[in-house]
Amino acid sequence: MKIVIPDDYQDAVRHLDAFERLAGHEVTVFHDSVTDLDALVARFQDAEALVLIRERTPITAALLDRLPDLKAISQTGGGTAHVDLAACREWGIRVMAGTGSPHAAAELTWGLVLAAMRHIPEEVANLRAGRWQRTLGTGLKGRTLGIFGYGGIGRLVARYGQAFEMKVLVWGREGTRDRAAAAGLEVAGSQAELFARSDVLSLHLRLNEATRGIVTAEDLARMKPTALLVNTARAPLVAPGALEAALRAGRPGMAAVDVFEEEPLIAHPILELPNLLATPHLGYVERDCYEHYFGDAFDNLLAFAAGRPVTDLAAAG
Structure with a gap:
């Protein structure tokens, strides 16, 4: 053959x-x-x-x-x-x-969380350039981890958050909310609450017609200026152009993404933003x-x- x-x-x-x-x-x-x-x-x-x-x-x-x-x-x-x-x-x-x-994608998700919150890539570059301790990172203990979509990957990431003594907050479809509640996790009262309360918010939804663009510019504007949005799922979950505009506006303060509207992505203005940590769709690689x-x-x-x-x-x- x-x-x-x-x-x-x-x-x-x-x-x-x-x-x-x-x-x-x-x-x-x-x-x-x-x-x-x-x-x-x-x-x-x-x-x-x-x-x-x-x-x-x-x-x-x-x-x-x-x-x-x-x-x-x-x-x-x-x-x-x-x-x-x-x-x-x-x-x-x-x-x-x-x-x-789900394991490889969940592990990469957590790697991005740690790298972004502690500015690891930036400080590695600083050290190689002869610069010593130029940033102040943010710890995870006691902070709120938002999980949007509690499937196989979302469940693993929630467990990682618990291991780091984070408060886990979940939102998604009714089945997602039921599973999260059965696991003893807090369920947000609404999508808006999930975005407003999360210090780290990780997207773990399947992409379909119901979820395409489900994360709106209004959702992102509700996030804290100190918060991190993580997307290792699919780029079109976020409304077109909304993430770049939100990062330029400072809400959320940071994003870590592994997925893009067009792949392979060689050049794009979003890659030049200092508050974006990006990897080339490594979740399953x-x-x-x-x-x-x-x-x-x-x-x-x-x-x-x-x-x-x-x-x-x-x-x-």
Whole structure:
């Protein structure tokens, strides 16, 4: 089977233990992203199967219309919002997805919290430049950690906050609030209260039509000038342009983000803000997580190639 794996930025996939499962197949790996339709067709034109790394490349009807040899798409992780499932169904292309793991993203979230609150990247740069102790950090003990979305990642981050003796405050849909209350956590009276009270507020919502833009400019304006907003979930959870404007206005005082409206992001005015700590979508980019994600994706693809039953998300749609 001719398999194409796009968007392997770090040239990591072929060094994974899981990659050995594809022995005997013709595998082509690309280490950059392209968005132009003709360029995508050129890369995928001979592919019988694609293995997609999260949502890095959208699979559109216009693209599928020009890939007559494509038979299967195997997705790392569980999200398929970037794949036109109706077009796949029309063309008879199987779409398979694996399972996710919350741990890598939760760990990065907490790393960003500590790095931002204690100004760690800034002070590392200061020390290398011969400058000694130029900032005054903020501790976490006794402060309020807001969790917007109490799913797998949100639950882990809440536990990390408790380990640091923070007060945890949760908001989200009714099910989220019920689960948080059952775990003995305080539930905010409203979304507005969550934003107003949090010293650190971390977003852990799935992106869908109901949550797109759910964090408004008004929400951000309610935050303390000393507060930190953390987003390791999805950039469009925040209304377009609202975070940059809020940081320039000083409410919240800081933000730490791992996700952007357009990725890869090479240059953007928001990256120049001194009160922003940003990482290049590293939440799931960790060896154990990659082994898990790609192991699932390769197993699903091999099951399809062998004629074994697989869940076809296109057919289910």
